Amino acid sequence: MTVIRLPRTIATVATVAALALPLAACGSDDKKDDSASKTATSAPAAAPSAAGAPATSAATPAAAPFGPACSAVPAAGAGSFTGMAQDPVATAASNNPVLSTLVAAVKAAGLVDTLNTAQNITVFAPTNDAFAKIPKDTLDKLLADKDALTKVLTYHVVGQRLAPARLSGGSFETLEKQPLTTKGSGDAYTVNDTSKVVCGNVSTANATVYLVDTVLMPPAS
Numbered sequence: 001m002t003v004i005r006l007p008r009t010i011a012t013v014a015t016v017a018a019l020a021l022p023l024a025a026c027g028s029d030d031k032k033d034d035s036a037s038k039t040a041t042s043a044p045a046a047a048p049s050a051a052g053a054p055a056t057s058a059a060t061p062a063a064a065p066f067g068p069a070c071s072a073v074p075a076a077g078a079g080s081f082t083g084m085a086q087d088p089v090a091t092a093a094s095n096n097p098v099l100s101t102l103v104a105a106v107k108a109a110g111l112v113d114t115l116n117t118a119q120n121i122t123v124f125a126p127t128n129d130a131f132a133k134i135p136k137d138t139l140d141k142l143l144a145d146k147d148a149l150t151k152v153l154t155y156h157v158v159g160q161r162l163a164p165a166r167l168s169g170g171s172f173e174t175l176e177k178q179p180l181t182t183k184g185s186g187d188a189y190t191v192n193d194t195s196k197v198v199c200g201n202v203s204t205a206n207a208t209v210y211l212v213d214t215v216l217m218p219p220a221s
Contacts, residue, residue: 069198088116089207
């Protein structure tokens, strides 16, 4: 039996070897591609984001929202970080309870469509506590003066998206056409040396939002 099977085994091995040689010669350049392909397809999926924060791709990581006031943002629903990321900025703000006074001001100034249709902007959004620092009579007067209110609100908007690192020290022209300045590092930033970022790097569909603790007033022109 061994004598009969041996030639067949040798022939089979020789045939496989003969076929393997040209395949190896033709496919040697493809090994790297195959390896890269296997690596890419076997890469682990991005880990879930922190509670309430929008998920990001592992290939393009983004810093999560930061700051003490972020804890007041709802953990779920349209007003959460994930929910806000789905809507344009004025709509997103209207779903966030800590920005209700700002939303009322934006509506009074007729700026909802302007903010919702703008692309790639940064909004320094005063919280309800920020507006509460303004004496009631002064705030009521401001809300009743559409031109003055428009100047104040557009002074809070920069016509480009600003990542946190950009706030370390810079001057940026606002939609009101006058510049504001920022400085800081890590998770501590101020605007115009007076207004602190209390929840930063919040994403909406068309804007990056930094919640601030003081309303910014444009310089007298």
